[in-house]
Structure formats: structure tokens, C-alpha cells
Amino acid sequence: MIRRIAAAALSLTALIALTACGADSSADASSRQVTLTIGDQAKTLQTIVAASDALKGARYKVKWAEFEGAAPLYQAVQAGAADTGYSADLPALQALSGGVRVKNVAALKNDGRHVGLVVRKDSGIDSVRDLKGQKVVVSSAKGSIAEYLLANVLKQNGLDYRDVQVQYLLPTDAQAAFASGKVKVWATFGVYQAVGLEQGGRLLVDGADGRVSGFGFVNASDQALGDPKKKAALADFLQRLGTALRWTSTHQDAYARAIQTRNGADPSVAKTLASAAYSEVLPITDEVNTTVQGVADLMHGIGVLDPNVDVAKSADTSLLK
Incomplete structure (x- = not known):
């Protein structure tokens, strides 16, 4: 079952999913030309967005870039093969420490049980x-x-x-x-x-009870943030993702069924995943930065994160207020 979820190979071309969604016939021509390539892991965001129909009426297209884990996802972002990354806090820090040119644009929050x-x-x-x-x-x-x-x-x-x-x-x-x-x-x-x-x-x-921070990040490449149309589309996508995550909190059974259908998970695994999902999209605040800086400092202290990262300086707070 896991190997049906994960990509078969780690080459960038093999890992880019070509499924586009979210185009609106009422959008003008310039808007329809905007395509966001959203990085994902194990079809997590794809499943949430599709099950909640969160992209209905969006005036841009979304193309999903599917990866087994955060490391190959951020390699794709670095290579320009994805506009966004998505991960828990430490993989995002590791990418930043390694020189991947991204900015954290939104925080995600759950209870750490994942x-x-x-x-x-x-x-x-x-x-x-x-x-x-x-x-x-x-x-x-x-x-x-x-x-x-x-x-x-x-x-x-x-x-x-x-x-x-x-x-x-x-x-x-x-x-x-x-x-x-x-x-x-x-x-x-x-x-x-x-x-x-x-x-x-x-x-x-x-990771419950504060053993992990519970924060994750959606981040975007400097290149995508430098494109005004993509930046506007990404700001809209973040709002829609927030709506989708709220939907998962109130429709856990429907979300679990979507995980079964789209990811090939059996019912008990799907139920577990549905109950442990990120529940909200948040602006990146001082509290988020301070909490995640503690994660960075601990991992830098044991030699896992080197060089260390200034979390506050690694954010673009203009997309989600």
C-alpha cells in the first residue's frame, strides 16, 4: 500500500504530477495563464483539497508535484520544478539551512500525534x-x-x-x-x-503535549514570490487551503473515505490519518517564529542543523494576514 502512495522514482520529471484543477471559465485570459505547481507529500494536500472541493472557482490552475518526503520535495523547489514546499517545521529549516531559496508563507498547526x-x-x-x-x-x-x-x-x-x-x-x-x-x-x-x-x-x-511544536509550513520559492500573478494566486490558494483544513476537522469520516480512495489506504489507517491532520492555516506570527526557533536551536546544538536558521527572517508574512 505504501508504495502505491509514494512515487516510484525520485527523478524530478517522474515526480511531477500533471493533474491540473481549479480553472474558472469566467476568469480573464491573463489569469488563466497562471499555474501554480504545488509541492505535496504522499498526496496529503491533494486529497484534502479535492475532497473539500476547495479550488472551485479558482482563477488559476494548480499542478501537483508529488513526492515521498520533504527532502526530494525541496530539491524540486530548488530546481524550479515546484513553486511551493510543504512540510513540518524541521524539514523546512533543513531546506533553508541548505540554501534552498524559499520563504515560509503560512504556518500549519496540529497536535503532534502525526x-x-x-x-x-x-x-x-x-x-x-x-x-x-x-x-x-x-x-x-x-x-x-x-x-x-x-x-x-x-x-x-x-x-x-x-x-x-x-x-x-x-x-x-x-x-x-x-x-x-x-x-x-x-x-x-x-x-x-x-x-x-x-x-x-x-x-x-x-509528538503530542509539546514533544514536537505541532507547526508545519507552506513555503514558496523566491522565484514564485517574485512573480506578482503567482504570488496573488498563492495568497488565494492559502485561503482555500485553510477552508479545506477546516472542512477536514468537521468531516473526518468523509475525509477518511477520500484517503482510502485516493491513497489506497485501508479503513483503519485512513481513520488514523484523518484524525491527525493539520487543522488550520495560520499567519506566521512572533509566537510561531519563537516556537520554531527553539526547534532550530536544539537541532543546531546536536549538529543536525548546520548552519542554524533565523526563523523570523525566513518568512514572508505578506500573503496571509
């Missing part, structure tokens, strides 16, 4: 302290939200990040290794976390 440390039921690991000396597979790449959860809970339990052996694997590869028993501890997120729990896993800890 990210967790999953252990095999026969692992003998019953607490975070039991992780000392263990190998932990982190999905998808260095600087993922799952890695922040790992680092933060180790710190909260008096352990050093060097007390575990970290291995990075893309989610589909990690899922296969976990299901076969080759991996005992998996730091993961979203659909992959849900499937891991169905395939012999047990949740050791998740």
Missing part, C-alpha cells in the same frame, strides 16, 4: 530510556520532524543524542525493513506511522 517513535512489539523496548545503545531508523532524511521528536524526547529523559545510533532511510525502505523485523525502532510520521503500527508496531511515544 509523528512518533514506533517499536516492534517484540523489541523489549518499553520506555525512551531503553533506547540507549539502540539503532533508530529515522525517516526520511537528516532533519526530519521525526528526528526532532527523537532528539527532544531523549533530552527530556536525560539521554544524549549520541546514546543512539541513527540511520536515515526513506519511508518506504524503512517500512519494508521494519515489517521484516530488521528494524526495531522507527522514528516516522503520517501514513508511514499508521502502517507501521498495523504491521507489528507499538507506539513508544508521539
